[in-house]
Amino acid sequence: MDQIAGKSLTELKRLLDRGEVSALEIIKAFKEQYESDRKKPAPLNGYIEFFNDAEELAVKADEARKAGTSGILEGLPIAVKDNILISSRKATCGSAILQGFTSPYSSTVVERLMNEGIIPVGRTNMDEFAMGSTCEYSVYGPSKNPANREYVTGGSSGGSAAVVASGQAPCALGSETGGSVRLPASFCGTYGFKPTYGSLSRYGLVAFGSSMDQIGVISGDPDDIALVISVASGFDSNDLTSEDVDFSALFPLKRMRLKGKKIAIPEELSGEGIDKEVGIVLERFASWLRSEGACPETVSMPLLKTTVAMYYIIAPAEASSNLARYDGVRYGLRDITGNNLEDLYVRTRTEGFGDEVKRRIFLGNYVLSAGYYDAYYKKAMQVRYLLKKELNRVLKEYEYILSPTSPVPPFKLGTKIDNPLSMYLTDICTIFANLALLPAVSIPAGTTSKGLPVGMQLTGRMFDEKGILRAAKTWFLKESRGEV
């Protein structure tokens, strides 16, 4: 069986089910792909750790298949972002402050997937605590874009996108607070999906911006995403913000008849401020939609201009509180060279957190502090409510919202790392879905003249994961047959 690495989860499942390949062969193939890349002069640095017992687990999976006790994902590999907990595995969130932390429990999503036999093969690189849009703010150094190693992967789930795009894993879990799955998927040329807030349990996902955090999936095939969501979704008694949804019939995805579907293209995310080459891909995608009989049209949604401002109040506020627990008292980094409690806190956190994390903690504490709360946090929450209303109004009339996933194509490593504001603006197209809790998918829709991937984003109604994934599948089928 040649060319295992590079195949999708769905294809591998088919081969496994038919007995044409063993789990061990699969895991070995991906491991080899990872190891051969590591020997290259500029490795992608997608994995922080490839689990050295993955092959053992594959042997067990093969035995389970033989014994007829296998789950529906038995022996299939998945890469897991470093902020999604797996029992007895390390988890560091790309941060120095969590060095040495081993999780005593598994996140609900991983547990549900593992109950069906999936094998987490490794932890993927990320911006520290998922704060970043390039995967450069990692204590392990940046991941590199498989399309061109001088370019960023996008972030924060950059490692997850890089391992999928380079055939080091068929599929990966990432996490989103403001676009951290879709953006790197777009930069690396894969599909990236963020479910509706509440579709997947957040239990065991290390918190950043709790009111927006959501685990997402990255893969080269929308069906992989549907497969993972169908197993992992639904109410979890450990997360009271999770919802009682039933996506068990999501997989396999049927193609969607787009004929007559109304699709809104926000004026604010399609004209000014959008890179020219990105605009060309958007136009091409829109004309494909038209050729399928859909009706994309430009709609003005002025509040979309406020999303970055809103986001950079709400997310840091929540983060400042969520990250207060990293204090050197119970786990992770601990600097006891000082004389008192204050020293323990200050030294541990000064050493343990990187600049971007510190920036957001300061920002979050500031907007929550007495005298500023009303002007910032409260105001942002009020505007967030209005944004939700506006988007839901648009989505009543239109089936989906179409926009680029990023206003710019992938850029070179190091170009924005010292300019946080310009970095933050990279998220302008993705953030609104997180603020409004909506499901959204980034679709690899083309490339720039330099051959760098460009993604288009479809955002759907609350809990209409099925709709946008089927639309993505429709594109996937046409595109893989060269019909677009």
Next chain:
Amino acid sequence: MKYEVVIGCEVHVQLLTKTKAFCSCENRFGGIPNTRVCPVCLGLPGALPVVNQKMIEDAVLAGLALNCKVAAVTRFDRKNYMYPDLPKGYQISQYDMPVCTGGKLDIETEGGKKSIRIIRLHMEEDAGKNLHLEDGSGLSYVDFNRCGTPLLEIVSEPDMRSPLEAVSYVQGIREIMKYLGISDCNMEEGSLRCDANINLWIYEDDKRYETPISEVKNMNSFKAMRNALKYEIKRQLAEWQEKHLSLMNTGKVTRGYNDKTGETVVQREKEEEADYRYFPEPDLKPIVITKNLVAETGRRVGELPAAKRKRFVSQYGLRKGSASVLAASKALSDYFEAAAKGYGEPVKIASWIITEVGGYLNTEGLTIEEFSLPPENITRLMEIVDSGIISSKIAKKVFARMAGSGESPDTIVKKLKLNQITDRDKLEEFVAVVMKENPQSVADFRKGKDHAIKFLMGRIMMLSKGRANPQVSAAILKEKLNNG
């Protein structure tokens, strides 16, 4: 100098729920340090709180008992501050949407009844405990067993005008919480904690001056509370005379009471007061409290101890002391009323329940709720004593057996033959009467007609209504006949 004392109280009450406020760990005092913990109450990365429904019900119950208004929608907020005993770096508490507001509690004062207004009652989680080694090592440890214990915080208006009133108020809260069975309110174990805000209104030159408010902590008994507040009055008076500082100049200080010295010492000045950066807890949705729950809970509150005490005095003629003991617990007062039903002397029943039942429960380490003896059995036992069948001394024996075995008093009396008269003096009386009334039989016996003794015994049994002990009676009779 003319002055008035002004006191307001913040009372924390630990609830007796089976599990903690936001996780399923057992909620119990003490234990080997860090054995009653889980990812949630340890604040591990990725863990999420799950609200204990019983905590909400208890809060509503307590609120209604304190004449509060129950919110239709209530919400949890994060109170952010860092301390080693607070593993998340924030406490889940309630800020601007507490579960209950606007209640009152009546207390008895020298001047008669007085209403103390209650501003609010809210739910929050307790912190762990820091343990500082006193072996010169300077080491400190944290025990998280207590962490996550559900608390109610009850905040009063500054309506109390003396330490005595403040003590009465807290005693009143304690009485109600214990009566409702939602807390054991043990001040030494810290399941009831009170912080008092105290200052003086000093009237000088036709003006009113307010001294700086002290928030007094560490009052671990009612005696400590009285002493601490008395000390504060003296201290504030002296400070006023010396420095003439008023609330306007200095604001509020936190002072800790030292039980050994009987003094309060400064813990924190106003400037050091923390900014808690409250914001809505994003991990929990707002909680809707249905009218149904409020109505049902309202029925559960019923008659409270103060009213019950009064009624017991007027309806049953109990002394105040007995009435207080019985009215302190719903189960105990119900037990008393059931036993007193249809029995003419409730005072006797009351004292039986207090001394005998109370003593039994104490030695067996049981609560009245766990006591399975039907109250009617106590009533029946009293009736048996009243009819002279057994003495009250014997009745205690019967009670001891019946409390353990659950048999009815009649059965026990019969089984143990307690209704037989074995008292020698009493039996000698019977013998004397019978011998006197039947001289012929006596003479017959003495002539050697042994059967005469049978006849005389029959007479004795008739006279004693069958209760005379046959063996002892026969022995006495023979003795008397032979000695005649």
